[in-house]
Amino acid sequence: MTATIIDGKLIAENLRNLLAEKIAALPNKPYLAVVLVGNDPASIIYDRNKQKAAQALGMVCDIYHLPEETPEEDLLELIGRLNNDRNVNGILVQMPLPKHISSAKVIEAIAHEKDVDGFGPYNAGLLHENDPRAMIAATPKGILYLLEHSIGDLSGKHAVIIGRSNIVGRPLASLLLNRHCTVTVAHSKTVDLPKLTQQADIVVAACGCSQMVKKDWLKEGATVIDVGINRIDNKLFGDVDFDDVKEKAAFITPVPGGVGPMTIAMLLDNTYQAYLNQNNNLKKG
Ligand code: GUN
Numbered sequence: 001m002t003a004t005i006i007d008g009k010l011i012a013e014n015l016r017n018l019l020a021e022k023i024a025a026l027p028n029k030p031y032l033a034v035v036l037v038g039n040d041p042a043s044i045i046y047d048r049n050k051q052k053a054a055q056a057l058g059m060v061c062d063i064y065h066l067p068e069e070t071p072e073e074d075l076l077e078l079i080g081r082l083n084n085d086r087n088v089n090g091i092l093v094q095m096p097l098p099k100h101i102s103s104a105k106v107i108e109a110i111a112h113e114k115d116v117d118g119f120g121p122y123n124a125g126l127l128h129e130n131d132p133r134a135m136i137a138a139t140p141k142g143i144l145y146l147l148e149h150s151i152g153d154l155s156g157k158h159a160v161i162i163g164r165s166n167i168v169g170r171p172l173a174s175l176l177l178n179r180h181c182t183v184t185v186a187h188s189k190t191v192d193l194p195k196l197t198q199q200a201d202i203v204v205a206a207c208g209c210s211q212m213v214k215k216d217w218l219k220e221g222a223t224v225i226d227v228g229i230n231r232i233d234n235k236l237f238g239d240v241d242f243d244d245v246k247e248k249a250a251f252i253t254p255v256p257g258g259v260g261p262m263t264i265a266m267l268l269d270n271t272y273q274a275y276l277n278q279n280n281n282l283k284k285g
Helices: 008-024 041-056 072-084 103-109 121-128 138-151 169-178 193-197 259-284
Strands: 031-037 060-066 090-093 158-162 182-186 202-205 223-226 230-232 235-237
Touching: 008 041, 008 138, 008 259, 031 041, 031 072, 031 259, 041 060, 041 259, 060 072, 072 090, 072 103, 090 103, 090 259, 121 169, 138 169, 138 202, 138 223, 138 259, 158 169, 158 193, 169 182, 169 202, 182 193
Parallel strands: 031 060, 031 090, 158 182, 158 202, 202 223
Antiparallel strands: 230 235
């Protein structure tokens, strides 16, 4: 078998085009505030890409770039101002933050209706309870879209997720449970991981271990989603050994061009949804 490649770049482009049409019909432009603390080169590139993508859709997106040594209270004060600013629909604080700042405190400070990352405890709790009001973290939301786009109904499928982060593994586990999958979440202390993945219909690799998942870890016809971004000698590799696995999987995402472009599209979708929620609520009362 040679796997069908899931073209995340094209699927995300189609989603962004649809979103641009819906945004053009709004009376005002949705506003996304991106907060970046420090000068991590990867974060600077990610945030510029988010800004460019938002602007291309007709949104307004400002990057609030603060110095590395910004005190936690100053960052919390900025978030407070953005929370209270009616023109701001979505707030994203780029992670990781410098060590002297508590990311938990900062994430909790973002108003839940503007939490377009879906990282805050309110939205994470709603997702956990399968409440449709949840703002869902962009990467797992994008992965779910790719899975349903490729294989349709997920009910009864066994999904093995490698990685238990708050950004990917945990919210994805909730999302897939809510779609009636049987979900196994594996992590660094899991014993005999290949034995688990060999039973899976869906394998999601989100552990940050370059090319770890091999062909003999899979059952024939599995769907493989690769969330890894590992830079080695200026080349990008996923957590899956793509060339090896593509002979056995039915569907597989490439790196780059798989999950990554979906994350930005879903962040912008969340910003659009936040705009709608805030404006409908204003109308109601
Ligand atoms: N750092 C890595 N991924 C993300 C993300 O999805 N959102 C934010 N805010 N920071 C990140």
